[in-house]
Amino acid sequence: MPDDTSTSAIPPTTTTSGGSITTKAVETTIKTEDSTPSPTNPTPPDKPKTAEERVAKFFTKTVVTLLILGYLTGVGMAMVWQLYETGRFRLPSGLWLKLNIIVLVFLFLCYSRNVRCIVTLCIPIMCSSKGRSLLITFAFILVATGPTWNILRNVDVLTSSLSCGQTQLKHALEEMLEVMKEPLVAIKRAVQTAMSNIKKVMKQVELLLYRIKELVLVVLSGIKVMMEWLNSIVKFCNKEYGTPFDRCMKIADDAMKDCREKLGYFQGLCHATHLFSMLCYTVKVIDLVCVMVVFFDDSVLGTIMEKLKEFTEGIKNMFDASVTFDHDFTFSTVASKNLTDVGRDIMDEIHLRMRGFFLIFGWLDVVGGFLCIWVIIKALYFKMKYLRQPGYDNRYLTKDFLEIDEQRKLTEEERALPLKKMEKRKYIWITSCRLTRREVFRLMRSMLFLFITTVQIFCICFADYSFYWVLAMITYYGSQTANIEVDPYIAVDVEGDGYVSDMLRGIVDAFEPFSQKYSIDATPCLPRPRRPNFRRYLEIGGCCLLAWIFLFCEPYGLRLRHIVMRLYYPAEARQRAAWLYNEILMKRMTFLKLLRRKARAKFKHDPRADPYTFLDWLRAKTAGCFLCRFILGHRKGDTCLLCGFPLKGDRVECSTPGCKAVYCQSCFDESNKICCICKKPVEYGDESDISEEIDSSDDPNAVREPHESDIYCMVP
Structure with a gap:
């Protein structure tokens, strides 16, 4: 085939009317190139609706609406009754909320074809990053309510165990300090006991000395009383009779006086009595006896008392002893908080540091709900872009593409198939297992992020x-007890009941090993961890596994969107296939080839020989550059659904209400002027598309006209 032949599949002799009308996607009225009907574009009158159409419309518009309103009214009455009975209002949750959502979704699916299309699109979109994000969010919710919460509870258990262990350690240290001080305390106690015993002995000796002293004092008191009695007798005697000397002198004086009285003049003879008075001096020594008694009372008794006092003081000093203990040991613990408060502060600090983590997990359910809405938004966005932009994600070869190629093969025009080597890397069949370069790049990028999340x-x-x-x-090894025998040691036994034996026994007991009767039971302080929920592990693993399955099915799931849209909107799918066909042909076209075709079209006055403009050629060549697409825009204009030729002046629209099929005049004539989208194969003469199971009946209603309930022709 020559390099500069036309891409049109229409014979050169075909003529078309000169008018051109562009229809919008939401129009449901019948339009043609001219305002008046023509043989090439007949406009049949509207047929009256059949009973089946009326029943379908009544069901979809009235019955389903009443069902939805009735169901919502019932739910509202149930909630009002709950408020009346319980006195409080609580939103639906759990299983009841899920059942309500399922019922509402089912009712809406029955109500609108658009809703059915959106819900069907949500299924393959779940294989995209949005669906995986929803699964990972749900997995993180399970992680937050399962392993993360269990970790925090076990941290609390560990903190309580450490607090208990520190308390036991504190008591053990106090007891060990007592053990360390026990020898000194025992010595002090033994010495104090010995001192107490010595004091008891001293008190007994002191009591004995007091008794001896009392006896001596009694004897001395008796002697003193006797001497005092003798002295009193002497005094009485001296008082009554005077002293012997005085009485002797008095007798001598009385004798001299009586002699003088009796001798008168012979008084001189009476001086002989002086000799008698001289004899009185011989009894004067009797006064020394009283003097000796007084001397014995003051000297002998004083000496005896002094010696006795010295004896008692000596005995007292013999048993007097003083013991002074000088021991300096300082051990102080300064704690502003007890161990329970310390453990509570540790948990508070952990919760404070993980506040952001908890906040994120607390909003995960909201994020999950937002992702569900986002999946629906993505479905709506894809549907809108699919219907309005033929070039949006249009790189898959479909059955419509093959039909266009077969149509061009019949007219011996330039074909897109077979694809070139570079084109096979970019355009693939929609049912092929092979991936494009873009799909592989997206798959590897998603694998990286999903791998990080899974880790x-x-x-x-x-x-x-x-x-x-x-x-x-x-806990296991801490609860194990080792039966270790105590090492033997030598014990000292002190016999006796005396004071010295008691003192020695106390000293010996003080120096016995204290550890022989010391033990610590750490069992109450062992941690009791919370067992992980292994079922939750399976749920988390299932979510991750499903996310990986969705990841590897993502390219095929995203292709499934095109199949779904082709089922609901076959006319738009046919237009997208024609657009892709022309896009491939334009990318193959060189600039020189474009100039030759324009020159030939201008020379021959054949508009079909020049279907493309320079702007279309630039758009096709720069389709991979975002900036160029933004500046040049998208290629507009309809193409024939059969041959893919861009329509200019030979545009023919289907006259069936709701059908958006557009053809060129040549293809429409070859189809017997019958739309192959909304009509049955028996109507446009293609018996190869007839299904024997459906159209083998002789019933004339087996092939019916499309109506509003037809999924292919209903207005979105």
């Missing part, structure tokens, strides 16, 4: 189980 989830679950395993091992 994070695995690390959290692994940390939960590892933490539980460590605490379980601590």
Whole structure:
């Protein structure tokens, strides 16, 4: 075939009317190139609706509406009754909320074809990044309510165990300090006991000395009383009779006086009595006896008392002893908080540091709901772009593309098939297992992010189980008791009941090993970890596995969107196939080839020989550049659904209400002027598309006219 032949599949002799009318996607009226009907574009009158159409419309518009309103009214009455009975209002949750959502979705599916299309599109979109994000969000919700919460509970258990262990350690240190001080305390106690015993002995000796002293004092008191009695007798005697000397002198004086009285003048003879008075001096020594008694009372008794006092003081000093203990040991603990408060502060600090983490997990349910809405938004966005932009994500070869190529093959025009080597990397069949370069790049990028997320989830679950395993091992080995016999040691037995034996027994007991009767029971302080929920692990693993399955099915799931849209909107799918066909042909076209075709079209006055403009050629060549697409815009204009030729002046629209099929005049004539989209194969003469199971009946109603309930022709 020559390099500069036309791309049109229409014979050169075909003529078309000169008018041109552009229809919008939402129009349902019948339009042609001219305002008046023509043989090439007949406009049949509207047919009256059949009973089947009326029943279908009544069901979809009235019955379903009443069902939705009735169901919502019933739910509202149930909630009002709950408020009346319980006195409080509570939104639906759990299983009831899920059932309500399922019922409403089912009712809306029955109500609108658009809703059915959107819900069907949401299924393959779940294989995209939005669906995986929803699954990963749900997995993180399970992680937050399962392993993460279990880790925090085990941290609390560990903190309580550490607090209990520190309390036991504190008591053990106090007891060990007592053990360290026990020898000194025992010596002090033994010495104090000995001193107490010595004091008891001293008190007994002192009591004995007091008794001896009392006896001596009694004897001395008796002697003193006797001497006082003798002295009193002497005094009485001296008082009554005077002293012997005085009485002797008095007798001598009385004798001299009586002699003088009796002798008168012979008084001189009476001086002989002086000799008698001289004899009185011989009895004067009798006065020395009283003097000796007084001397014995003052000297002998004083000496005896002094010696006795010295004896008692000596005995007292013999048993007097003073023991002074000088021991300096300082051990102080300064704690502003007790161990329970310390453990509580640790947990508060952990919660404070993980506040952002908890906040994120707290909003995960909201994020999950937003992602569900986002999936629906993506379905709406894809539907809108699919219907309005033929070039949006249009790189898959479909059955419509093949039909266009077969149509061009019949007219011996330039064909897009077979594809070139470079084109096969970019355009593939929609049912092919091979991936394009763009799909491979997107798959690898998604694998990287999903791998990181999976590793994070695995690390959290692994940390939960590892933490539980460590605490379980601590509890297991901490509860094991070792039966270790106490090493034998020598014991000293002190016999006797005396004071010295008691003192020695106390000293010996003080120096016995204290550890022989010391033990600490750490069982109450062992951690009791919370067992992980292994069922939750399976749920998390299932979400991750499903996300990986969605990842590998993402390219095929995104292709499935085109198949769904082709089922609901076959006319638009045919137009997109024609657009892709022309796009491939334009990308193959060189600039020189475009100039030759324009020159030939201008020379021959054949508009079909020049279907493309320079702007279309530039758009096709720069389709991979976003900036160029933004500046040049998108190629507009309809193409024939059969041959893919851009329509200019030979545009023919289908006259069936709701059908948006557009043909060139040549293809429409070859189809017997019958639309192959909304009509049955028996109507346009293609018996190869007839299904024997459906159209083998002789019933004339087996091939019916399309109506509003037809999924292919209903207005969106």
